[in-house]
Amino acid sequence: MQLILAIVQDEDAGPVIESLTGAGFRATRINTVGGFLRKGNATIIAGVERQRLHRALLIIRDNCETRTEFFVPTAPGEVGEPYPLDPIQVQVGGATVFVIDVERFERL
Amino acid sequence: MQLILAIVQDEDAGPVIESLTGAGFRATRINTVGGFLRKGNATIIAGVERQRLHRALLIIRDNCETRTEFFVPTAPGEVGEPYPLDPIQVQVGGATVFVIDVERFERL
Amino acid sequence: MQLILAIVQDEDAGPVIESLTGAGFRATRINTVGGFLRKGNATIIAGVERQRLHRALLIIRDNCETRTEFFVPTAPGEVGEPYPLDPIQVQVGGATVFVIDVERFERL
Numbered sequence A, B, C: 001m002q003l004i005l006a007i008v009q010d011e012d013a014g015p016v017i018e019s020l021t022g023a024g025f026r027a028t029r030i031n032t033v034g035g036f037l038r039k040g041n042a043t044i045i046a047g048v049e050r051q052r053l054h055r056a057l058l059i060i061r062d063n064c065e066t067r068t069e070f071f072v073p074t075a076p077g078e079v080g081e082p083y084p085l086d087p088i089q090v091q092v093g094g095a096t097v098f099v100i101d102v103e104r105f106e107r108l
């Protein structure tokens, strides 16, 4: 048994989960926040059997898109609030996926 | 040190956590959403020492109940909205538990 | 690749994340709830390369503070509501950190 933790963009979470459950996988959604852009995203946890891992990863990949977001860096102001600088483009990937080995799996 | 990730039904989360902390365990609650029924549930994370793992799993099992939920599948409509079909019964288990080995545990 | 799961106090989460991303680390924030005090806290997930783990842990440690919180135990009432007893002091640590080995890391 392996545990997939897939961090995906908010707009891709629904389609990923729908495709995973449609293929017989089980999944749980956590609403999370990206550390850099501070935008809401989603972390999907799915425990999958080793022989089905590859299929699950393909489903995740096929339902996620890479998008461009803008990050507005700020400079400290001499008086009052920090002021915004020119926004920079940031590439936000389809999915960032961690696969973790599960020592024990129980349905209690 | 092992990390328990236990996905439980929302109504069982409080009792599970109360019993775990009452027995001296530490736990953290994540409010999550089931991928299939899309109902709010809870994922409890509890780092436990190997020799206390069995006790923690018993506590989780004893505070969770299996329940029946209804899932309304839909069929595509010929005009307009997809229409609901007869609801089907779905068995939602007590707890789905993953036990993960922790390589390093720190209290900083 | 290793996965850090760091449970920190709500007020330290922002500074921890800002310092991690400022040092080039990637991080995702989960809003969680402490099992004992039932106060909102945060669980930060950060996948880091093995050789950068030590640096990441130092950043987490340096941005977290230990604080004192109060826990009000209750006694069962003879009539009506349980009644509160004298509050007890509880030490809430800087950070509780689990480091987990990642079997496979993918950017899809």
Ligand SMILES: Nc1ncnc2c1ncn2[C@@H]1O[C@@H]2COP(=O)(O)O[C@H]3[C@@H](O)[C@H](n4cnc5c(N)ncnc54)O[C@@H]3COP(=O)(O)O[C@H]2[C@H]1O
Pocket: A007, A008, A033, A034, A035, A036, A037, A038, A039, A041, A090, A091, A092, A093, A094, A096, C020, C021, C022, C023, C024, C025, C026, C027, C028, C029, C045, C046, C047, C048
């Ligand atoms: N310290 C930094 N310096 C410069 N640029 C940075 C940066 N941290 C992130 N970025 C850039 O900003 C995008 C959004 O990051 P964010 O942290 O909001 O949202 C991230 C984060 O929530 C999560 N994530 C990615 N890698 C992670 C990791 N190793 N550990 C934990 N979470 C990760 O996946 C989301 C998308 O990440 P992705 O890499 O595709 O896209 C990232 C990356 O292109």
Ligand SMILES: Nc1ncnc2c1ncn2[C@@H]1O[C@@H]2COP(=O)(O)O[C@H]3[C@@H](O)[C@H](n4cnc5c(N)ncnc54)O[C@@H]3COP(=O)(O)O[C@H]2[C@H]1O
Pocket: A020, A021, A022, A023, A024, A025, A026, A027, A028, A029, A045, A046, A047, A048, B007, B008, B033, B034, B035, B036, B037, B038, B039, B041, B090, B091, B092, B093, B094, B096
């Ligand atoms: N391997 C795994 N990885 C990640 N999370 C897991 C998991 N196994 C279970 N869960 C989590 O535990 C909840 C209860 O699952 P259970 O299997 O008892 O009860 C399930 C099961 O009886 C059924 N079900 C779930 N996925 C299905 C699917 N793909 N096809 C048919 N039935 C499904 O619907 C019930 C509710 O599912 P829901 O997804 O709303 O909620 C799930 C999900 O949040």
Ligand SMILES: Nc1ncnc2c1ncn2[C@@H]1O[C@@H]2COP(=O)(O)O[C@H]3[C@@H](O)[C@H](n4cnc5c(N)ncnc54)O[C@@H]3COP(=O)(O)O[C@H]2[C@H]1O
Pocket: B020, B021, B022, B023, B024, B025, B026, B027, B028, B029, B045, B046, B047, B048, C007, C008, C033, C034, C035, C036, C037, C038, C039, C041, C090, C091, C092, C093, C094, C096
């Ligand atoms: N092994 C573990 N697994 C999962 N999550 C963990 C964990 N160890 C710590 N945490 C998380 O970190 C928070 C701070 O824990 P700490 O041990 O510093 O500070 C704790 C500790 O001093 C005390 N405490 C927690 N559980 C206790 C228990 N069962 N009996 C007595 N004191 C407890 O109350 C403070 C706040 O606890 P709270 O549960 O609200 O919040 C906890 C919990 O969310």
